[in-house]
Amino acid sequence: KAGVTQTPRYLIKTRGQQVTLSCSPISGHRSVSWYQQTPGQGLQFLFEYFSETQRNKGNFPGRFSGRQFSNSRSEMNVSTLELGDSALYLCASSGKQGLTDTQYFGPGTRLTVL
Amino acid sequence: ILNVEQSPQSLHVQEGDSTNFTCSFPSSNFYALHWYRWETAKSPEALFVMTLNGDEKKKGRISATLNTKEGYSYLYIKGSQPEDSATYLCAFSGGGADGLTFGKGTHLIIQP
Numbered sequence: 001k002a003g004v005t006q007t008p009r010y011l012i013k014t015r016g017q018q019v020t021l022s023c024s025p026i027s028g029h030r031s032v033s034w035y036q037q038t039p040g041q042g043l044q045f046l047f048e049y050f051s052e053t054q055r056n057k058g059n060f061p062g063r064f065s066g067r068q069f070s071n072s073r074s075e076m077n078v079s080t081l082e083l084g085d086s087a088l089y090l091c092a093s094s095g096k097q098g099l100t101d102t103q104y105f106g107p108g109t110r111l112t113v114l
Numbered sequence: 115i116l117n118v119e120q121s122p123q124s125l126h127v128q129e130g131d132s133t134n135f136t137c138s139f140p141s142s143n144f145y146a147l148h149w150y151r152w153e154t155a156k157s158p159e160a161l162f163v164m165t166l167n168g169d170e171k172k173k174g175r176i177s178a179t180l181n182t183k184e185g186y187s188y189l190y191i192k193g194s195q196p197e198d199s200a201t202y203l204c205a206f207s208g209g210g211a212d213g214l215t216f217g218k219g220t221h222l223i224i225q226p
Binding site for chain 1: 146158203205210213214219
């Protein structure tokens with residue numbers, strides 16, 4: 001099976017812009033989760049989608065949003081970018097048990113905000 | 115905000131030695147405890163997901179134990195090899211809307 005894919009792999013934006021990141025899960029997986037990794041905070045949970053519905057949400061401002069399509073592909077959007085949003089954004093997919101199932105991670109999108 | 119602590123933060127181990135490190139998590143509302151290995155320039159790789167108190171899991175030279183009543187899990191590596199060098203992350207799920215809470219990891223370096 002193909003693994004989790006994320007596009008783009010690298011992105012440079014300026015403050016105030018918005019960005020959309022994409023994640024394609026492993027075939028058959030219906031749960032997609034998003035994470036932010038920064039040197040200071042480590043890996044932090046953003047949200048989880050299952051069958052097009054947001055099922056869990058981490059402690060991030062409303063500028064961070066996501067959605068999931070009927071084919072389980074997911075997008076994450078960050079509006080009004082701030083310097084502190086510079087991070088590695090990882091998505092992970094899993095089976096029907098969601099966050100109690102093994103998470104299979106993609107390679108990540110490295111976002112730099114200037 | 116849930117508190118998941120890992121210790122030590124970093125560890126240097128001689129090749130061939132065995133080692134272990136700890137993950138502490140809230141002992142209430144336990145749902146699952148995950149362990150991942152994250153090598154530089156790669157994606158985190160799942161090692162174990164444990165859900166029951168007393169669970170012991172093994173994958174080759176790596177094993178893990180779980181104590182949900184006291185809120186800790188140990189990861190053991192037997193006969194360390196250079197390819198074991200990585201950051202080992204644990205993640206706690208309380209089943210609520212907080213999703214997965216990760217510790218900051220133990221950075222393991224195996225010295226030949």
